[in-house]
Amino acid sequence: MTQSNTPRRRSLLKGAAVAAGALSAPMVATAQTTSLRFQSTWPAKDIFHEYAQDFAKKVNDMAGGRLKIEVLPAGAVVPAFQLLEAVGKGTLDGGHGVVAYHYGKNSALALWGSGPAFGMDPNMVLAWHNYGGGKALLEEIYKSLNLDVVSYLYGPMPSQPLGWFKKPIAKVEDMKGVKFRTVGLAVDMYTEMGAAVNPLPGGEIVPALDRGLIDGAEFNNASSDRVLGFPDVVKNCMLQSFHQSGEQFEILFNKGKLNALPAELKAIVDYAVQAASADMSWKAIERNSRDYEELKKQGVKFYKTPDAILRAQLAAWDKIITKKGDENPLFKKILESQKAFAQRAGQWQGDYMVDFKMAYNHYFGKGAKKA
Numbered sequence: 603m604t605q606s607n608t609p610r611r612r613s614l615l616k617g618a619a620v621a622a623g624a625l626s627a628p629m630v631a632t633a634q635t636t637s638l639r640f641q642s643t644w645p646a647k648d649i650f651h652e653y654a655q656d657f658a659k660k661v662n663d664m665a666g667g668r669l670k671i672e673v674l675p676a677g678a679v680v681p682a683f684q685l686l687e688a689v690g691k692g693t694l695d696g697g698h699g700v701v702a703y704h705y706g707k708n709s710a711l712a713l714w715g716s717g718p719a720f721g722m723d724p725n726m727v728l729a730w731h732n733y734g735g736g737k738a739l740l741e742e743i744y745k746s747l748n749l750d751v752v753s754y755l756y757g758p759m760p761s762q763p764l765g766w767f768k769k770p771i772a773k774v775e776d777m778k779g780v781k782f783r784t785v786g787l788a789v790d791m792y793t794e795m796g797a798a799v800n801p802l803p804g805g806e807i808v809p810a811l812d813r814g815l816i817d818g819a820e821f822n823n824a825s826s827d828r829v830l831g832f833p834d835v836v837k838n839c840m841l842q843s844f845h846q847s848g849e850q851f852e853i854l855f856n857k858g859k860l861n862a863l864p865a866e867l868k869a870i871v872d873y874a875v876q877a878a879s880a881d882m883s884w885k886a887i888e889r890n891s892r893d894y895e896e897l898k899k900q901g902v903k904f905y906k907t908p909d910a911i912l913r914a915q916l917a918a919w920d921k922i923i924t925k926k927g928d929e930n931p932l933f934k935k936i937l938e939s940q941k942a943f944a945q946r947a948g949q950w951q952g953d954y955m956v957d958f959k960m961a962y963n964h965y966f967g968k969g970a971k972k973a
Contacts, residue, residue, distance in 0.1 A: 636867070638671045638859060643682035643699035645805040646675035649825040649889060650851070653757060654698035656885075657853060657878040664870045669863065673698065682803040689854045690749040696855045701740070701755070702786030702846070708743050709787065709926050710933040713940065714755065715849035716787035717919050720944035724758030726951065727848040727940075728879070731755050734943035739936050746932075750857040754871075756879035757851040760886055764840035764907045765820035766811070766832050771840050771907070774914045783807050783819035787922060788845040794918035804830065811835045820845070823886065824893040833900045842907045844915040851882070 640658065644650040651673070658671040676682040685697040686704045701714035713719075714736070719727050730736045737755075744751055764771065765784075771777060778796030785801045792799050800816055808831040810816045818836070820843070821827055827839075853875060860868065898904070927934035964970060 635667055636669050636863065638669070638695035638855075639679075640671055640673045640696040640698060641676065641679050641685060641688070641694050642673055642697065643676050643685050643703060643803070645830065647829050648804065649829065649886075650698075650804075650822070651675050653851065653878070653882050653885075654853075656881060657698070657756075657874060660874040660877050660881075661871060664874060665867060669867050669870070671696070676803065676805060682805075686749065686751065686854065689856050690751050692856050692858065694856070695859045696853065699852055699854070700849060701753075701852050702788075702849065705786045705789075707747055708932070709930055710743060710936050711740075712786035712788075713933070713936050714740065714852075715846055717791070717847075717923070718844040718916060719848035720941050721948050722848050722940070722944045723951075724760070724848045724850055725883075726944070726947050728755060728758055728850055729947065730940055730943040731850075734947075735939045736936075739932075739939060743932060752855040752857050752860050754853040754855075754875045755850050756853065756875045757882040758879070759846075759849045759851070760823055760890060761847045762822050762843060762845070762849070763820055763827075764843040764845070764911065765818050766827065766836040767818040767838050767840065768836060770838045770903070770905050771911065773908065774911055777911070780818050781816045783810065783816050784845060786846070787926075788820075790922045790926075791845050791915060791918045794921060795914055808832060808835055822846075824890045824897055825886075828893045828897055828900075833897055833902045837902055839897075839902055839904050840907045841904055842912065844912060844919065 640654070642651045642654040644654065654673045658673045661669060661671050679694055680688040682699070683703055683706075685694070685699050686707070688694045689697050702712045702716055705712040705716075714727070714731070722730065727736075731740070732755075740753055740755075744753065765782065767780070769776070774795065777792070780797045782792050782797040782799050783802045784792055784799060789799045789801055797818075800810070802810055802816075802819075804821055804826070807816075807819045807821055811819060811832075812835045819832075821830060821832070827833075832839075855871070860871070863871070923933075923937055927937060
């Protein structure tokens with residue numbers, strides 16, 4: 603009898619087969635798909651909803667079928683401004699929006715977007731959040747509100763226009779009495795400057811402008827403003843503003859749903875946020891610049907916001923933060939954290955960064971040499 607046919611050999615092979623079967627069973631379980639239902643705070647046609655879907659696709663692709671995030675547009679399950687509660691309660695597994703939309707729950711939440719951020723650009727605000735103490739402060743606010751959510755901030759937004767107006771805003775006095783749409787602490791800033799403010803969700807702005815319910819509005823960027831229909835109802839846009847010059851997006855998870863994921867999938871979520879942040883900032887440059895050209899073709903007239911109005915915004919902001927800081931100790935704590943980071947990081951950036959506009963004007967400005 604050969605060695606391969608001995609009883610001992612057959613017994614060993616049988617035992618190995620049983621062990622292999624036992625080991626393979628858990629692998630089937632880990633391959634099962636966990637599905638999460640998200641909602642954004644954006645209309646389906648807005649580029650912001652596309653950014654939300656871009657994040658979900660990165661997670662889904664990297665997870666290899668083990669995790670699948672579906673993103674619904676604003677209003678599919680809850681109204682845009684009710685996203686935070688819906689995620690905290692588990693009505694939704696997660697969502698995509700901006701921190702300023704939760705402003706009514708604690709005024710300090712608007713500091714992740716509203717105002718001049720002590721001169722920090724959007725990427726610097728994200729640096730403060732991730733490395734300068736902002737993340738822990740945001741978690742402190744959500745904990746105080748008994749909200750079981752995990753928040754990821756990402757995606758530095760380009761500076762937003764002062765707004766779209768039926769008539770150009772040439773001086774500070776032109777803001778007085780204007781019925782205007784904005785959100786967050788920008789509501790307080792425009793109110794301080796004399797406007798009558800209505801904080802509408804993105805999908806309601808253009809219909810309100812069309813019906814004359816408001817005289818002017820801001821939303822965000824050339825791509826969003828174009829697809830939402832601003833140029834169909836208003837033809838004047840004032841560029842540059844401090845009302846939301848350092849904003850970013852927020853990805854929310856229900857804490858229980860996120861914590862239930864295995865460590866590998868949670869790591870995929872972490873790195874998908876970072877990848878989506880970079881991708882979003884690159885896509886914004888491509889799409890916003892193209893849509894800026896298209897808006898001009900549609901007859902939109904763009905004006906630089908006068909410096910006097912920008913200074914008036916800063917003066918209004920100083921009054922707002924003094925008042926809010928006195929009312930809310932956490933508001934003051936966040937401001938102090940931002941200010942310390944901005945003073946150091948702003949000094950470094952200002953000293954090290956070259957004036958890119960000088961080079962642009964050298965090649966494309968008046969008097970530039972023709973090739």
